[in-house]
Amino acid sequence: xxxxxxxxxxxxxxxxxxxxxxxxxxxxxxxxxxxxxxxxxxxxxxxxxxxxxxxxxxxxxxxxxxxxxxxxxxxxxxxxxxxxxxxxxxxxxxxxxxxxxxxxxxxxxxxxxxxxxxxxxxxxxxxxxxxxxxxxxxxxxxxxxxxxxxxxxxxxxxxxxxxxxxxxxxxxxxxxxxxxxxxxxxxxxxxxxxxxxxxxxxxxxxxxxxxxxxxxxxxxxxxxxxxxxxxxxxxxxxxxxxxxxxxxxxxxxxxxxxxxxxxxxxxxxxxxxxxxxxxxxxxxxxxxxxxxxxxxxxxxxxxxxxxxxxxxxxxxxxxxxxxxxxxxxxxxxxxxxxxxxxxxxxxxxxxxxxxxxxxxx
Amino acid sequence: xxxxxxxxxxxxxxxxxxxxxxxxxxxxxxxxxxxxxxxxxxxxxxxxxxxxxxxxxxxxxxxxxxxxxxxxxxxxxxxxxxxxxxxxxxxxxxxxxxxxxxxxxxxxxxxxxxxxxxxxxxxxxxxxxxxxxxxxxxxxxxxxxxxxxxxxxxxxxxxxxxxxxxxxxxxxxxxxxxxxxxxxxxxxxxxxxxxxxxxxxxxxxxxxxxxxxxxxxxxxxxxxxxxxxxxxxxxxxxxxxxxxxxxxxxxxxxxxxxxxxxxxxxxxxxxxxxxxxxxxxxxxxxxxxxxxxxxxxxxxx
Numbered sequence: 051x052x053x054x055x056x057x058x059x060x061x062x063x064x065x066x067x068x069x070x071x072x073x074x075x076x077x078x079x080x081x082x083x084x085x086x087x088x089x090x091x092x093x094x095x096x097x098x099x100x101x102x103x104x105x106x107x108x109x110x111x112x113x114x115x116x117x118x119x120x121x122x123x124x125x126x127x128x129x130x131x132x133x134x135x136x137x138x139x140x141x142x143x144x145x146x147x148x149x150x151x152x153x154x155x156x157x158x159x160x161x162x163x164x165x166x167x168x169x170x171x172x173x174x175x176x177x178x179x180x181x182x183x184x185x186x187x188x189x190x191x192x193x194x195x196x197x198x199x200x201x202x203x204x205x206x207x208x209x210x211x212x213x214x215x216x217x218x219x220x221x222x223x224x225x226x227x228x229x230x231x232x233x234x235x236x237x238x239x240x241x242x243x244x245x246x247x248x249x250x251x252x253x254x255x256x257x258x259x260x261x262x263x264x265x266x267x268x269x270x271x272x273x274x275x276x277x278x279x280x281x282x283x284x285x286x287x288x289x290x291x292x293x294x295x296x297x298x299x300x301x302x303x304x305x306x307x308x309x310x311x312x313x314x315x316x317x318x319x320x321x322x323x324x325x326x327x328x329x330x331x332x333x334x335x336x337x338x339x340x341x342x343x344x345x346x347x348x349x350x351x352x353x354x355x356x357x358x359x360x361x362x363x364x365x366x367x368x369x370x371x372x373x374x375x376x377x378x379x380x381x382x383x384x385x386x387x388x389x390x391x392x393x394x395x396x397x398x399x400x401x402x403x404x405x406x407x408x409x410x411x
Numbered sequence: 412x413x414x415x416x417x418x419x420x421x422x423x424x425x426x427x428x429x430x431x432x433x434x435x436x437x438x439x440x441x442x443x444x445x446x447x448x449x450x451x452x453x454x455x456x457x458x459x460x461x462x463x464x465x466x467x468x469x470x471x472x473x474x475x476x477x478x479x480x481x482x483x484x485x486x487x488x489x490x491x492x493x494x495x496x497x498x499x500x501x502x503x504x505x506x507x508x509x510x511x512x513x514x515x516x517x518x519x520x521x522x523x524x525x526x527x528x529x530x531x532x533x534x535x536x537x538x539x540x541x542x543x544x545x546x547x548x549x550x551x552x553x554x555x556x557x558x559x560x561x562x563x564x565x566x567x568x569x570x571x572x573x574x575x576x577x578x579x580x581x582x583x584x585x586x587x588x589x590x591x592x593x594x595x596x597x598x599x600x601x602x603x604x605x606x607x608x609x610x611x612x613x614x615x616x617x618x619x620x621x622x623x624x625x626x627x628x629x630x631x632x633x634x635x636x637x638x639x640x641x642x643x644x645x646x647x648x649x650x651x652x653x654x655x656x657x658x659x660x661x662x663x664x665x666x667x668x669x670x671x672x673x674x675x676x677x678x679x680x681x682x683x684x685x686x687x688x689x690x691x692x693x694x695x696x697x698x699x700x701x702x703x704x705x706x707x708x709x710x711x712x
Contacts (some may be wrong), residue, residue, distance in 0.1 A: 100669035102659075132499040137670045140632045144673060318506045320487055320520065323499035351668040354460045357503040364510055377461060386450075 054154065054172055057082050059108040062270035063198065064224045064294055067190040071228065074183035075173040079407035080120040082111035085272040089114065091152050094380040098141065098148045103379045104266045105138055107273055108143070116146075122154045122172070124404050126165075131324030133353050156165030160301060160318075186231045193238055196291045197221055200245050202289065205282030207250035215279055217244050254285070257402050260336040260363075261290040262329045263347040264355050268292045269376055273388045274378060281345075289341070291332055292325070317361045326354030333365050343372040343398040344407075350379035372397045413439040414517065415480035417472035419446065420465055421488060421501065423585040427554035427560060428553045429484065432532075435549035436541050441480045443472040450475055455693050457511045464662035464692045465586050466500055467594060473508050482517040483508065485609040486535075489522040495637040497669050564613040576607040577655035577711060582675055583645065584638060584668075585612050587660045587691070594660055594691060595700050602710045609654070615646040628683070639671055646678055655711050656685040663692035685710050 056072050060082040072079040083089050093110025112123055123140035123146075139157030146153055151227055158168040169180055170189050197218065205214040221241045259281055261268050268290055271278060278288045300306050310331040311321075317330055333344050348355035348364055359375060366373035374394045376387065414433050416422060422429070432439050443450070446468055454471025473486045476483050485505045505518035519535040521528065529550060533665045536546035572578070579601055579642045587594050588610050600610045629647075634640045661668040672688065680684040689700065 098669055100664070100666075100672070102669075132496055134666050134670055136635065137632060141670065141673055144677075149558075235419050242594070249584075274642070280602055318503060320489065322501045322503045326503075351664050351666060355501050356459055356664075357500055357507070359459050359461075360507055360510055 051161060051269060053078065054122040055080060055120045056122050056172075057112055057115035058124040059126075060085060060111040060270075062272065063222060064191060065189050066192060066222060066270070069226070070229070071183055071187040071188050074186055075169065075175045075179065077173050080115045080118050082108070083114035085111060085270070090273075090380050091320055096145050098145070101141065102352055103273075104135075105142065106143040109142055110232075112146070113114045113151075113407060116153060121152070122156060124156050125158075126160050127157055131321065135324070139354065182231070186234070186337050189230075189231070189234055190225060191294060193225060193241065194222070195295055197241060198293070200242075202278065202282065202287065204245060204248050204250060205279060206256050206285055206287040207252070207254050209249045209251055211283055212374070213248050214245075214282070217248060220244070230249075242287075242393050243385065247381070250343075256287045257284060257342045257398055258287045258289065258339075259343040259345060259398060260341050261288060261345050261347060262332045262336075263292075263345075264349060264352050265292045265297060265325055265327075267347040267349055269294075274376075275384050277345065277347070277376075277387075277391065280388070280391055281395070286342075286395065286398070292328070296327075317364070318358065322354045322357045324352070324354030329355065329358050330361055330365070333362055334354065337365065337369045337371050341371065342402045343374070343394065345394070346373065347377040348375070348377055350382075370401070372401050412482070413441050415441045415443065415476035415482040415483045415485070415514070417469060417476060417485070418443045419472040419590070420469040420586050420607070421486060421605065423485060423589050424488070425557060426589070427583075428557045431553040431556045432549050433484070435552050436536065436539065436545060438539070441476065443475045446472070446590050448592075451592070451693055460505075463500065463665045465584070465593070465665065466504075467584075467693065468590070469504070470508070470511060474511055477512040477514050477639045483512060484516050484517045485520055489520060489526045491637045492528070493637065493640075494524050495640060496635050497637060500666075504688075541614060557643050563703065565603055565615045568578070568609070568613045568615060571607055571609055572652055574607050576605060578609050578648050578652070579606045580609050580611055580646075580657040581660065582611045582642060582657060584662040584665075587662060588612055593662075595695065595697050595699070596706070597660065597689070598661070600604060600701060600704055601708075604704060606655070606708060607650065611642060611645050614649050616644050616648050618639075634671075638667070638669055643674065644677065650678075650682055654684060656687070656707065658687045658689060658707070660689045661688055670710060 053077045057080050058068055058072070061068070065081060069079055069081050089110035090107055091110070092113050093106040093108070097106040097109050112120070115146045123142070126141060127136050137154060141152075143157070144156035156168055156172060157218065169175070175183070201214050208214050221244060224237060224241060228234055232276050261277065267274050269292055269308055279289050281294045307327070310327050313334060314327055314330045318327065329346065336344055344366070346355070346359065360372065363373070372394065374390065376390065416429055421555065430440050430442065450470055450471035450577050454467040454469065458467045458470045471485055473485065485508045488501045490496050492576070505516050508516050517538065519531055519538070521531050531544055532550050533543055536543070553663060557665045581588060581597065584585070591598070598608045614674065629643070631643050632641070659675055661672060674684055685707070687703065
């Protein structure tokens with residue numbers, strides 16, 4: 051067998067952490083290309099027309115990497131429970147082979163045992179090495195998620211517009227460069243220090259908007275047109291609960307799901323696959339926490355999110371909280387999204403003002 | 412008391428079963444009429460624009476029943492006898508129905524991973540104040556009727572296979588195959604063009620489990636969806652007969668069909684059988700379908 055050269059599904063800023071995982075196992079990695087209009091168009095060209103958007107995006111990310119020499123693709127299945135994500139690996143392998151690419155597809159289930167055995171087989175690393183790589187992976191992942199959260203805080207308060215995004219980009223490239231676990235605590239300190247140097251207006255009164263919806267679109271700024279940063283620059287604090295840690299926690303500890311089900315019982319009495327239930331739960335939570343708006347992000351035609359959308363709309367009508375649902379696919383243009391966001395921000399501001407007017411009387 | 416059953420989506424999975432079941436329990440059953448333009452328009456108006464066409468039609472039927480009966484029956488189908496899942500859109504149907512209609516919804520979760528079908532029926536009956544014996548009787552009669560229908564279908568299939576006309580396999584979900592308004596009368600159109608349409612739903616399959624599943628290469632993944640497994644198995648079966656062509660009908664935005672189509676198409680192409688993929692939605696025109704069918708028939712000659 052040829053020496054495996056790995057590429058994998060790109061996932062927002064977390065891609066860095068995944069790359070480290072394979073690097074640490076002594077595997078050769080060609081990271082997937084960053085998502086842009088070109089890769090999306092390329093992916094959509096060979097993907098089944100009716101399939102959901104993330105499949106087309108990830109496919110587009112593989113292609114440049116495969117042309118650069120990657121011959122093995124990593125794809126995890128059944129992240130999403132009952133939905134189509136389960137067949138991503140099989141369908142992607144099929145279309146890639148039909149398009150004439152000779153690749154080896156590693157399609158594994160999202161259980162610790164399966165992940166371990168797949169990695170072991172491909173890399174031939176010792177158990178100790180795998181555990182160490184995993185530890186480093188989680189360290190990086192945690193830092194990435196942490197600075198994403200910090201950036202949400204700073205972006206809306208910064209005095210000089212755009213500083214946070216600059217610092218964030220610098221931090222990511224530094225995290226990406228780190229290849230020794232020993233150095234990592236130093237890098238972590240440096241990164242966090244950089245953020246604390248950003249000048250902010252502490253007493254600024256802020257509007258709060260939450261992002262809910264499908265995990266891939268919510269977490270990946272390259273496909274949701276950087277909604278987080280756009281809102282942040284308008285002086286809006288953006289919150290979101292979805293990230294990989296949240297998802298992994300739910301996978302390992304099922305009781306979070308039980309709480310969610312109990313809370314959303316008046317609206318939906320069953321799972322609908324994916325993170326359908328979570329969207330309702332989160333939205334109810336944000337209404338309770340007195341947020342000023344909720345944005346629902348989903349890939350066009352995503353089965354779980356489309357099923358719960360009428361319920362989210364019902365919550366929106368009951369509570370009055372501004373609500374915007376954005377379906378993303380290869381035909382959505384940035385200008386359209388910008389217009390809708392601008393209008394939404396106006397609605398959010400009005401809602402906030404109105405709310406405080408009535409409460410003062 | 413009247414129970415309304417929408418003649419769409421889940422109804423076609425078990426036609427006559429629910430009707431018979433409730434009638435045997437001494438309820439009046441109101442079945443919504445066959446799909447028509449008005450129903451589709453109503454459904455399209457209330458449902459999410461990105462949901463599948465079949466679900467839009469279903470909501471149209473539910474709206475037709477609204478106010479005409481005491482209960483609207485909308486079960487939540489989760490897993491079937493073989494512990495395979497139904498479409499995830501079925502999971503949320505009763506909750507979504509509750510949002511759009513005023514009549515109370517009669518529902519029960521059918522999840523055979525957790526509970527046997529009969530037991531769930533018992534709980535459903537309890538909601539209607541019927542005792543276990545009555546429910547058992549009604550279920551037995553309803554099941555008998557269902558079996559009878561199955562036998563008839565099997566006979567019909569064998570008879571159709573004996574005919575001399577060109578046989579064309581129609582691959583789709585039962586709610587697209589049997590609803591003539593939704594599929595724009597594909598069956599009739601094909602017959603007029605001198606072909607004999609064979610519904611994939613009616614192909615009998617032997618209920619023998621493979622002794623060692625996964626050992627042979629089937630050419631399609633192990634589906635966790637009941638219809639995925641069923642349709643693929645039936646296609647394997649129908650390939651034993653001589654068929655001239657195959658048509659897959661899919662409702663627009665059907666997420667499951669996006670997966671299934673890849674493998675259905677592959678299967679027919681491997682066997683060198685001409686394959687046509689038809690997408691239906693509320694805007695599909697009859698003339699367009701007619702042209703495509705005619706062109707397809709020409710390729711067979």
